[in-house]
Amino acid sequence: MNGQMSVSEVMSELDREPVGQLDKEAHVSDDAMLVESLRADEPDASAALFDRYGQYVERLLIRVLGPDPEIEDLLHEVFVEALANIRQLRDPSRLKGWLTRMTVFIARGSLRRKRRQAWLVFLPGDEVPQQPSASSAPEARDMVARVFAVLQKLRPNHRIAFSLRYIEGMTLPEAAEASGVSLATFKRWLKASDHAFLARAKRTDHALYQELLESPRWGAP
Amino acid sequence: MSKRFERLGAEVARTQDESLDDPRRRARVRRRLLDPAPPTRPPSRAWRPALALTVVVATAIAALTLWPSAMKPIAYRVDAGEESSALNRLIAAPDNRPLPLRFTDGASVHLMPGTRASVAELTPVGATLQLERGVATVSVKHRETTRWSVRAGPFLVRVTGTRFRVGWSPQERAFDLEVFEGEVRVSGPDTPEQAVGGGAALRVVPRLEIEADPSDPNLAPSSARGEREATSERARPLDIRPRTSGSRRPARYLELDLPPKKPASVEGSVAPGRPPEPATKAPDAQAENENERELETPKTERTPEPWEAFFARGSYELALVELSPEEIERALWQADANDLMELGAAARHVRDRRAAYIYSVIRSRFGGTEAAADAAFMLARMYFHSGAPQTAATWLETYLREQPDGRFAREAAGRLVEARAQAEDDTRARAAAERYLERYPDGPHAALARSVLK
Numbered sequence: 001m002n003g004q005m006s007v008s009e010v011m012s013e014l015d016r017e018p019v020g021q022l023d024k025e026a027h028v029s030d031d032a033m034l035v036e037s038l039r040a041d042e043p044d045a046s047a048a049l050f051d052r053y054g055q056y057v058e059r060l061l062i063r064v065l066g067p068d069p070e071i072e073d074l075l076h077e078v079f080v081e082a083l084a085n086i087r088q089l090r091d092p093s094r095l096k097g098w099l100t101r102m103t104v105f106i107a108r109g110s111l112r113r114k115r116r117q118a119w120l121v122f123l124p125g126d127e128v129p130q131q132p133s134a135s136s137a138p139e140a141r142d143m144v145a146r147v148f149a150v151l152q153k154l155r156p157n158h159r160i161a162f163s164l165r166y167i168e169g170m171t172l173p174e175a176a177e178a179s180g181v182s183l184a185t186f187k188r189w190l191k192a193s194d195h196a197f198l199a200r201a202k203r204t205d206h207a208l209y210q211e212l213l214e215s216p217r218w219g220a221p
Numbered sequence: 222m223s224k225r226f227e228r229l230g231a232e233v234a235r236t237q238d239e240s241l242d243d244p245r246r247r248a249r250v251r252r253r254l255l256d257p258a259p260p261t262r263p264p265s266r267a268w269r270p271a272l273a274l275t276v277v278v279a280t281a282i283a284a285l286t287l288w289p290s291a292m293k294p295i296a297y298r299v300d301a302g303e304e305s306s307a308l309n310r311l312i313a314a315p316d317n318r319p320l321p322l323r324f325t326d327g328a329s330v331h332l333m334p335g336t337r338a339s340v341a342e343l344t345p346v347g348a349t350l351q352l353e354r355g356v357a358t359v360s361v362k363h364r365e366t367t368r369w370s371v372r373a374g375p376f377l378v379r380v381t382g383t384r385f386r387v388g389w390s391p392q393e394r395a396f397d398l399e400v401f402e403g404e405v406r407v408s409g410p411d412t413p414e415q416a417v418g419g420g421a422a423l424r425v426v427p428r429l430e431i432e433a434d435p436s437d438p439n440l441a442p443s444s445a446r447g448e449r450e451a452t453s454e455r456a457r458p459l460d461i462r463p464r465t466s467g468s469r470r471p472a473r474y475l476e477l478d479l480p481p482k483k484p485a486s487v488e489g490s491v492a493p494g495r496p497p498e499p500a501t502k503a504p505d506a507q508a509e510n511e512n513e514r515e516l517e518t519p520k521t522e523r524t525p526e527p528w529e530a531f532f533a534r535g536s537y538e539l540a541l542v543e544l545s546p547e548e549i550e551r552a553l554w555q556a557d558a559n560d561l562m563e564l565g566a567a568a569r570h571v572r573d574r575r576a577a578y579i580y581s582v583i584r585s586r587f588g589g590t591e592a593a594a595d596a597a598f599m600l601a602r603m604y605f606h607s608g609a610p611q612t613a614a615t616w617l618e619t620y621l622r623e624q625p626d627g628r629f630a631r632e633a634a635g636r637l638v639e640a641r642a643q644a645e646d647d648t649r650a651r652a653a654a655e656r657y658l659e660r661y662p663d664g665p666h667a668a669l670a671r672s673v674l675k
Contacts (some may be wrong), residue, residue: 076253
């Protein structure tokens with residue numbers, strides 16, 4: 001099979017699993033040990049959990065919520081919940097998947113909360129502008145802002161489906177598991193998100209809509 | 222259409238990843254998570270006046286209604302047992318597992334297997350634990366009013382908020398303390414109270430001082446310790462030391478560095494001028510003179526560098542965030558190769574731009590070692606992933622030259638094929654592919670190498 005792979009495909013595969021199967025198994029075993037340490041309230045176990053998965057959880061939150069001033073609080077919340085409920089994790093080797101579901105669950109709660117409060121438009125928002133990354137180009141940042149401006153109007157579940165599948169790049173089964181729904185339900189959400197995104201972009205950001213449909217940048221029409 | 226969404230999403234992800242370069246947010250959350258103070262969420266600005274008023278009123282009501290209960294002493298649970306306020310009741314951990322004690326102020330104590338302790342005092346702001354023998358790991362939540370202490374033999378450890386491990390062996394009269402976070406204050410016999418900070422360890426063990434028998438021709442001073450007749454015993458002074466990388470990973474249970482027990486011929490002896498101990502005490506303890514113990518300032522007069530505490534805890538990512546550039550620079554030129562490799566890995570993990578510099582320093586300081594070669598391999602990976610395959614290939618060749626049979630040799634050889642191919646350097650890609658197949662015909666890059674040779 002590798003014989004037919006292009007160089008870029010092989011490199012992509014290596015990037016996904018650069019450490020090989022043995023290390024992957026070791027990682028799973030490490031997770032199980034980490035869970036045992038957490039359950040035993042061993043010193044440094046909480047720090048070890050955060051050090052291992054802090055960046056991953058932060059990335060997932062950013063994928064789903066975009067540039068959001070609440071990311072820091074939500075990141076904290078995920079780990080507080082994880083530490084409080086670690087004894088409920090049945091299979092310690094599935095720690096990462098469990099954290100992923102918890103992250104998506106908390107992100108969904110945040111989206112729903114914002115949606116419920118959306119009618120309070122007369123109140124000043126408490127959002128502060130996200131510190132722009134010094135290294136990303138202005139047009140790239142603008143693209144992100146426009147995409148999330150459209151996503152903001154989608155239903156939370158549809159937005160999550162879009163983010164996990166297209167932005168985080170999860171496979172359909174991975175994304176379904178992370179969302180805590182069946183594969184069929186997730187596919188339904190994703191299809192709905194595709195339509196909703198295009199419809200919303202057409203109404204509110206026609207330039208993005210046109211670009212998405214016509215620009216060769218996003219592939220052949 | 223989904224392909225277009227995927228490409229759009231990938232571009233969004235690339236831009237978002239830039240914000241992950243900044244580890245400060247994670248560092249703040251990490252501090253909040255590990256800081257026992259309860260998290261608070263900033264209120265919405267629009268509600269701030271009303272919220273402030275509500276908080277004031279609620280606080281006043283709570284203060285009035287809860288004041289009496291706030292003055293109640295804290296209580297504790299042993300393992301999953303009932304809440305208790307019993308004092309001086311012996312609590313013994315079984316021999317096969319630690320025994321947790323959880324206090325209502327949020328503090329916790331884990332008695333290691335075989336440890337015996339009791340709760341000597343409970344107050345509204347803390348407790349006193351009496352460690353009879355064994356090892357206890359203590360975690361106390363920091364508050365302004367916290368007053369916690371642990372008594373271990375003649376030693377007293379005062380705590381305001383920290384995590385530490387304390388050990389006491391009454392037979393050997395050995396006291397051991399390792400502070401993970403925060404600071405404690407320790408006092409011992411004839412010793413003023415002194416602070417021991419996070420990352421430091423402290424140990425007191427008795428040591429036999431041997432006076433050689435001049436009539437014994439075989440007696441050599443170096444072999445005399447504990448093997449020959451002893452005429453006096455003195456306690457070794459307190460040894461307060463920051464943990465070095467060699468001792469960074471502590472054993473699960475404390476290993477007290479104790480000398481051999483006294484030979485039977487001197488078991489009954491006592492230090493001159495000291496009354497005999499009560500008969501109920503162990504012979505070892507009888508011969509010991511606590512008054513001769515003394516606290517000692519650190520053996521080395523050098524003040525530990527700030528980076529040492531971070532490295533000792535293995536908190537490399539945090540070190541990158543918390544330490545000033547000057548402190549990092551000193552670490553780079555003082556720490557050992559293992560620590561610097563860990564620091565480099567942490568920098569790569571959080572995408573700190575100093576990662577390449579760290580590996581360069583390793584190569585500069587430890588040239589010719591395996592660490593230097595490993596640093597070359599890491600540099601190669603960094604350049605490879607940042608889209609500089611030619612530079613990556615140069616570093617890979619450096620690694621293979623320095624460690625042709627090293628632990629990364631196979632991967633380096635494979636990545637060299639990739640890098641040359643990606644740089645469209647066909648001649649050298651083919652050469653690398655041939656070398657790879659010659660050495661690793663079934664290796665993970667074999668398919669790629671064959672495709673290059675087609």
